[in-house]
Amino acid sequence: MHDVVIVGAGPVGLFLACELGLAGCSVLVLEREPQGRSPLKAKPLGLRGLSAASVEGFYRRGMLDDLVAASGTHEVFGPVAGPGTSPGADTPGAPRAGGHFAGMLLDPAKVDVTALPFWLPSPAPLRMPTDLEAVETLLAERAARLGVEVRYGVAVSGLTQDDEGVVARAGEDEYAARWLVGCDGGRSTVRGLAGFEFAGTGPQLTGYVLEGTIADSEELSFGFVPTPRGMYLRLGQGYIAMMDFDGGAFDRSRPPTRDHLQEVLRRISGTDVTLSDVRLASSFTDRSMQVPSYRRGRVLLAGDAAHIHSPLGGQGLNLGIGDAMNLGWKLAATVRKDAPDGLLDTYSAERHPVGAAVLDWSRAQVAVMRPGPIGQALKGVVRDLIGTGDGTAYVFTRLSGTWVRYDLGDEHPLAGRSVPDFRLKDGRHIGDLLRDGRAVALDFSTDHRLSGSAKDREGRIRYVTGPVDDDLGLGAVLVRPDGVVAWAGERVPDPVAFERAADRWLGGPEI
Ligand SMILES: Cc1cc2nc3c(=O)[nH]c(=O)nc-3n(C[C@H](O)[C@H](O)[C@H](O)COP(=O)(O)OP(=O)(O)OC[C@H]3O[C@@H](n4cnc5c(N)ncnc54)[C@H](O)[C@@H]3O)c2cc1C
CATH class of the missing domain: 3.50.50.60 (FAD/NAD(P)-binding domain)
Structure with missing residues (x-):
C-alpha cells in the first residue's frame, strides 16, 4: 500500500x-x-x-x-x-x-x-x-x-x-x-x-484559444482588443484568444471548427478577417x-x-x-x-x-x-x-499573489505571509535554506536564544543563525516548509512564543 x-x-x-x-x-x-x-x-x-x-x-x-x-x-x-x-x-x-x-x-x-x-x-x-x-x-x-x-x-x-x-x-x-x-x-x-x-456561478461567455494563420493580418490589432461584442487578444506565433458573451452556449464536447472560429472572430472583431488555417484550438467558459x-x-x-x-x-x-x-x-x-x-x-x-x-x-x-x-x-x-x-x-x-496572508490567529503582520527572502551575510537566502522541505528557524538575534528549542526539533526544523542584510526590524522568524511565516520574533525574540509556534505547526520536541 x-x-x-x-x-x-x-x-x-x-x-x-x-x-x-x-x-x-x-x-x-x-x-x-x-x-x-x-x-x-x-x-x-x-x-x-x-x-x-x-x-x-x-x-x-x-x-x-x-x-x-x-x-x-x-x-x-x-x-x-x-x-x-x-x-x-x-x-x-x-x-x-x-x-x-x-x-x-x-x-x-x-x-x-x-x-x-x-x-x-x-x-x-x-x-x-x-x-x-x-x-x-x-x-x-x-x-x-x-x-x-x-x-x-x-x-x-x-x-x-x-x-x-x-x-x-x-x-x-x-x-x-x-x-x-x-x-x-x-x-x-x-x-x-x-x-x-x-457550487458556484454559471457561464456568461465561451472563450476560445487558437493557433492559426490570418490571411489578412492587417485586419486585426495586437494585444487585448475590447469591442462592443466581446474581446479578442492577439499575440505573436499565431495565438488568438476570444471571449464571446453567448451565455456559454457553445457545445464544448467537440473541438471548435475553423468555420465556427472564423464566424466568432468576425463577429467580435467587426471585421471580415479570414482564418486561412487553424492548427490547434480549444474552448473554455467562465463557469466559477x-x-x-x-x-x-x-x-x-x-x-x-x-x-x-x-x-x-x-x-x-x-x-x-x-x-x-x-x-x-x-x-x-x-x-x-x-x-x-x-x-x-x-x-x-x-x-x-x-x-x-x-x-x-x-x-x-x-x-x-x-x-x-x-x-x-x-x-x-x-x-x-x-x-x-x-x-x-x-x-x-x-x-x-503577494496579497495572500493566511489567518494563523497571530497578530504579527508578517505571520501567515510568504517569508521575505532574508539574505544572510554569507550570501545564502532563506529561499536556499528551504530546499530540503524542512521548516527553517532563522535566528538573527545577537544572543541566539532560540537554539535550545530549535535543536530539540532538528529533524523538522533547520536552525540557522547569523546576521542578515536587512532584518526588517525583527530578530527571528519561524518559516513553515511551504515558506509561510509561522511566527516572527522581535529583535529580542521570546523563546516561549517561538516554542509555542513550533509546537503548533511542527510538533513538540523530538525524543
Ligand atoms: C487558455 C487558458 C490559459 C490559461 N492561462 C493561465 C495562466 O496564465 N496562469 C495560470 O495560473 N493559469 C492559467 N490557466 C489555468 C491552468 O492551465 C489550469 O488551472 C491548470 O492547468 C490546472 O492544473 P491541474 O493540474 O489542476 O489540472 P489539469 O492540468 O487539468 O491536469 C489534470 C490531469 O488529470 C488527468 N485526469 C483527469 N481525469 C483523470 C482520471 N479519471 N484518472 C486519471 N487521471 C485523470 C488529466 O488527464 C490531466 O493530466 C489557463 C487555462 C486556460 C484554459
Missing part, C-alpha cells in the same frame, strides 16, 4: 508528488492519458504566466534555474532580472508582463515592487511566462528522481474509502493508499466519486465553482479539481501550485504520524478563502468586460482607478 495515491499528472499533481516525495512518502501518481505530452501544452497555446507566489515555490525547492531554462525565456518581470516583457511582446501592442485586469494593462513603470508588503530583493522574479509542457516535464523528472512512480494510461473510475485508507479503481485494477488526492482537473472524477459538493471543503475523510482535492474559473488574468495554475505547496508538507507529516492535531485541516481552512478570492477576481473581470453600456461604464471607472499608483499597486498585488 502506498502512503498517497495522486490522481492526475497535471502540473498540480506533479508538484504535489514532488513535495511528498521530498518528504519521504511513497507516492503513486495515476494519469489517464497514455503520455503526458499534448500539443495544447506546448507554446503558444500552452503559455502560462507564473505569479511571484508560484515562482517562489520553484525557487525554494531549487528548481528556479531549471524552470527558466525549460521555459525558454529570460523575459521575467522583477527588479533582479530587470523588467521584461511577455511572450509575443516582440509584437507591437502585445501586453507587457506587468499584467492586466479584464484586458486593461498595468503600466510596469508604475509598479513599485519596494512597496509590496515586506518585500526584499530575491533571485525569484515577480512574474514569468512559461508553458505547461516545460512545467510538467521539469516536475515529472524531479518526481522520478525523488522515487515517485507515475503510471500513464490509468483512468480512475471508482473509489472507496474507510478509516484505514482509500482504494482507487481503474478497470479491473485496484490501487490502495492511506490517502488519495484528486488533482484530476476541472472535470474531476475524484470529486464526484468522493461526494464533494461543487468551488468545493466547500477540500477534504472528505481520506480524500483531498487540489488544483482545478477543487476550483474552476475563467482563465482571465492567468490564475488557475498559480492557485493550484499554491494548493500543492500548502498541502504537501501537512499531508507528509500526517503520513509520518508526527503532525500536530488538526494540521491537515488547516489545508482547506487556508486555501479555500484564497480560491474563493480568485473566483471573485475572475468574475469581476467578466463583469467589467460585458459588452453594452453597463459594462462600458464599469470599465471606464476601473480603468481610471487602475491608472492611479494605488490602483496599480492593488492589482499588481493580486496578480502576483
Whole structure:
C-alpha cells in the first residue's frame, strides 16, 4: 500500500508528488492519458504566466534555474532580472508582463515592487511566462528522481474509502493508499466519486484559444482588443484568444471548427478577417465553482479539481501550485504520524478563502468586460482607478499573489505571509535554506536564544543563525516548509512564543 495515491499528472499533481516525495512518502501518481505530452501544452497555446507566489515555490525547492531554462525565456518581470516583457511582446501592442485586469494593462513603470508588503530583493522574479509542457516535464523528472512512480494510461473510475485508507479503481485494477488526492482537473472524477459538493456561478461567455494563420493580418490589432461584442487578444506565433458573451452556449464536447472560429472572430472583431488555417484550438467558459471543503475523510482535492474559473488574468495554475505547496508538507507529516492535531485541516481552512478570492477576481473581470453600456461604464471607472499608483499597486498585488496572508490567529503582520527572502551575510537566502522541505528557524538575534528549542526539533526544523542584510526590524522568524511565516520574533525574540509556534505547526520536541 502506498502512503498517497495522486490522481492526475497535471502540473498540480506533479508538484504535489514532488513535495511528498521530498518528504519521504511513497507516492503513486495515476494519469489517464497514455503520455503526458499534448500539443495544447506546448507554446503558444500552452503559455502560462507564473505569479511571484508560484515562482517562489520553484525557487525554494531549487528548481528556479531549471524552470527558466525549460521555459525558454529570460523575459521575467522583477527588479533582479530587470523588467521584461511577455511572450509575443516582440509584437507591437502585445501586453507587457506587468499584467492586466479584464484586458486593461498595468503600466510596469508604475509598479513599485519596494512597496509590496515586506518585500526584499530575491533571485525569484515577480512574474514569468512559461508553458505547461516545460512545467510538467521539469516536475515529472524531479518526481522520478525523488522515487515517485507515475503510471500513464490509468483512468480512475471508482473509489472507496474507510478509516484505514482509500482504494482507487481503474478497470479491473485496484490501487490502495492511506490517502488519495484528486488533482484530476476541472472535470474531476475524484470529486464526484468522493461526494464533494461543487457550487458556484454559471457561464456568461465561451472563450476560445487558437493557433492559426490570418490571411489578412492587417485586419486585426495586437494585444487585448475590447469591442462592443466581446474581446479578442492577439499575440505573436499565431495565438488568438476570444471571449464571446453567448451565455456559454457553445457545445464544448467537440473541438471548435475553423468555420465556427472564423464566424466568432468576425463577429467580435467587426471585421471580415479570414482564418486561412487553424492548427490547434480549444474552448473554455467562465463557469466559477468551488468545493466547500477540500477534504472528505481520506480524500483531498487540489488544483482545478477543487476550483474552476475563467482563465482571465492567468490564475488557475498559480492557485493550484499554491494548493500543492500548502498541502504537501501537512499531508507528509500526517503520513509520518508526527503532525500536530488538526494540521491537515488547516489545508482547506487556508486555501479555500484564497480560491474563493480568485473566483471573485475572475468574475469581476467578466463583469467589467460585458459588452453594452453597463459594462462600458464599469470599465471606464476601473480603468481610471487602475491608472492611479494605488490602483496599480492593488492589482499588481493580486496578480502576483503577494496579497495572500493566511489567518494563523497571530497578530504579527508578517505571520501567515510568504517569508521575505532574508539574505544572510554569507550570501545564502532563506529561499536556499528551504530546499530540503524542512521548516527553517532563522535566528538573527545577537544572543541566539532560540537554539535550545530549535535543536530539540532538528529533524523538522533547520536552525540557522547569523546576521542578515536587512532584518526588517525583527530578530527571528519561524518559516513553515511551504515558506509561510509561522511566527516572527522581535529583535529580542521570546523563546516561549517561538516554542509555542513550533509546537503548533511542527510538533513538540523530538525524543
Ligand atoms: C487558455 C487558458 C490559459 C490559461 N492561462 C493561465 C495562466 O496564465 N496562469 C495560470 O495560473 N493559469 C492559467 N490557466 C489555468 C491552468 O492551465 C489550469 O488551472 C491548470 O492547468 C490546472 O492544473 P491541474 O493540474 O489542476 O489540472 P489539469 O492540468 O487539468 O491536469 C489534470 C490531469 O488529470 C488527468 N485526469 C483527469 N481525469 C483523470 C482520471 N479519471 N484518472 C486519471 N487521471 C485523470 C488529466 O488527464 C490531466 O493530466 C489557463 C487555462 C486556460 C484554459
